Amino acid sequence: MYLKRKIDRFLVQWKEDPAHKPLIIKGARQIGKTESILHFANEHYRNVIYLNFVFDKKYKAIVNDGYDVENVIKNISLANPAVRFIPGETLIIFDEIQEYPDIATSLKAFRLDGRFDVICSGSMLGINYKKIHSNSVGNKTDYQMYSMDFEEFLWSKGYKDEQVADILRHMINITPFSDTELNVYRTLFLDYCVLGGMPDVVRGYVETGLFSGSLEIQEQIRLDYEEDVRKYAQGLNQAKIISVYRSIPAQLAKENKKFQFNKVDKKARSREYTGCIEWLIDAGVVTECNCLAFPELPLKGNIDESKYKLYYPDTGLLISSLDEEAQEDLRVNKNLGVYKGALYENFVAEAFIKQGLGLFYYKKENSTLEEDFFVRSKNELIPVEVKSNRNSSKSLVSLIKNEKYSDIKHGIKFGNFNIGCANDIYTFPYFCVFMLKPFLQQWD
Numbered sequence: 001m002y003l004k005r006k007i008d009r010f011l012v013q014w015k016e017d018p019a020h021k022p023l024i025i026k027g028a029r030q031i032g033k034t035e036s037i038l039h040f041a042n043e044h045y046r047n048v049i050y051l052n053f054v055f056d057k058k059y060k061a062i063v064n065d066g067y068d069v070e071n072v073i074k075n076i077s078l079a080n081p082a083v084r085f086i087p088g089e090t091l092i093i094f095d096e097i098q099e100y101p102d103i104a105t106s107l108k109a110f111r112l113d114g115r116f117d118v119i120c121s122g123s124m125l126g127i128n129y130k131k132i133h134s135n136s137v138g139n140k141t142d143y144q145m146y147s148m149d150f151e152e153f154l155w156s157k158g159y160k161d162e163q164v165a166d167i168l169r170h171m172i173n174i175t176p177f178s179d180t181e182l183n184v185y186r187t188l189f190l191d192y193c194v195l196g197g198m199p200d201v202v203r204g205y206v207e208t209g210l211f212s213g214s215l216e217i218q219e220q221i222r223l224d225y226e227e228d229v230r231k232y233a234q235g236l237n238q239a240k241i242i243s244v245y246r247s248i249p250a251q252l253a254k255e256n257k258k259f260q261f262n263k264v265d266k267k268a269r270s271r272e273y274t275g276c277i278e279w280l281i282d283a284g285v286v287t288e289c290n291c292l293a294f295p296e297l298p299l300k301g302n303i304d305e306s307k308y309k310l311y312y313p314d315t316g317l318l319i320s321s322l323d324e325e326a327q328e329d330l331r332v333n334k335n336l337g338v339y340k341g342a343l344y345e346n347f348v349a350e351a352f353i354k355q356g357l358g359l360f361y362y363k364k365e366n367s368t369l370e371e372d373f374f375v376r377s378k379n380e381l382i383p384v385e386v387k388s389n390r391n392s393s394k395s396l397v398s399l400i401k402n403e404k405y406s407d408i409k410h411g412i413k414f415g416n417f418n419i420g421c422a423n424d425i426y427t428f429p430y431f432c433v434f435m436l437k438p439f440l441q442q443w444d
Contacts, residue, residue: 001207002039003199004155005032007145011040014141015117022107022118024097024132027145028284028313029123029228030221032199034095036145037119045117046089049076053099060100067106069113087115097122097132098232104132108139123228123284146284147314148197149354150189150434156206157188168435171428172442176418182429186416189431193347196316218320225285233279240264241276248286248310249321252342257363257370258291258307277310287313289349289359292374295399297381297407299360299374309361311349318346345372345386348414348433355437369395375436377443381407384436387415393425400424412436 007025014020025033041048051059062075073085076092084090092110094103097120110118120140122132148156151164167185170177177185194211195201198221201214229241247264254263259277261268280286291307292299312318349359352373362383363370373384385396396411400423411425420427432439 001203002035003032003148003152003203003206005036005148005152007036007143008040010143011036012044015044020117021111021139021141022120022136023141023143024104024120024122024136025143025145026121026284027123028147029224030198030200031145031147033121033123033145035199037093037095037121041091041093041119045091047084047086048091048093049083049085050093050095051076052095053103054096063102063106067109069106069109069115072106072109073116085116090115091117091119094118094120095122101132104136104140107136111139146197146354147316148199148202149351150192150431153192153195153197153202154188156202164435167432168438170419171432171435171439174419174421174426176420177429182418185431186429189429193315193343194319196314196319198314198316201316214316215320218317222317222321225283228283229279236275236279237272240273241279244273244276244310245280245285246321248312249318249342252311252318252346257309257361259310280310284313286310287349287353287359289361289373292360292362295362295371295374295381295383295405295408297376299358299376299381303360307363309359311346311359313350313353315343315347315350319343341386344414344430347430348373348384348386351433351436355434357437369398371395371399375412375440377440380409380443381405382440383408383411385411385413387413396425397423 014023025037027033038050053059058079059076062072062079065071065075077083097103104120107118110116154164169175191205195205195214196218198217201217204213204217205211226242226245229238233241243264251259251263261270261273277286277288281288287310289309289311290303293302293304296302352359352375357375360374361372362374371383372386375382375384383396383399385393387393393411393413396413399405399408400411409424413425413427414430414433415427416430417427418429419432
């Protein structure tokens, strides 16, 4: 069962562009990169050549005679005489290129030659992407892929583009959902929170209608991530990388307004972890939320580098890391308990990243003024609050009303309520966050 993905449309557009370059698809393991590439390849090419540098070690010699196309395809043919190269009808797939970054040097030759299309893929777990980028700069197109977002999850459940577009219309027109719509989407959203977006997890749920087996898959993925730390994180303290990764759920549960190394180890100092967090971010297994020095535009260049928060880019993996009692509450009773705020905050961060929105927050020193996230429209800075209860939003109101925050005129609040707008604050149910970017595009 193939699950429709947003990359499907991108790949078709890439192929239809007469000037398309070799493509590199990046992302963490188990998010569906290879499956999506092969699905596209088999539907749009007469001839597909698939090379996996993890499983087929023999292909690691294909550039020994040089990086030009003739030598590369000659050596591929020597390694596998069954393959055929048909100009104009062949797609060559180089998979798991983190195992063989030298192949990126050949991409310029393939681009100039033009007879064969090339797609490369590799998990960011340990991938030496700086080397790959330097070897192919100007001769490739990059595509960052993530696990399934809520829209893709709705597709997997049989919902159509028209129904997704209707959610956006509700948001744009500030039209509350009916009780039926609200209940249906809330239920789907909670299921998605627990499952996350890993295709194997979602597929099992769609095929059986049950959560059975999902936890085992998620736990194995997290174990695989840790194993890749041991395999690929050379020159760094691997134990410290794993400790940082494991500490994130507990830090989120305490709703800390910055990542705290003393929560990893009581004696820990930030300088001792230099490179560890960067490695996890490059690996695609954590995402970083930057603290603004002051809530004003522009966002980039306005960062306090000493403060940041870390999230899991897949809330399902976060939930799978919790203790057994929390698992029972979440999977059976849908009771989010002490983790409610942390889980919803993580989900919003995940949705932002998957839409290409940056992650920024603000915490004023020696003050109660703090805000979960910030986004921007064409001319405005917009604070975004994630509510796990119905308490008042003092920081949000202060940011909007105080004249010294001149870039802020409106706010957005996500919570367990319907669509509305009052006092320059737009309120949306949690499940709407996946449509925030198209909503902002019509703001001005």
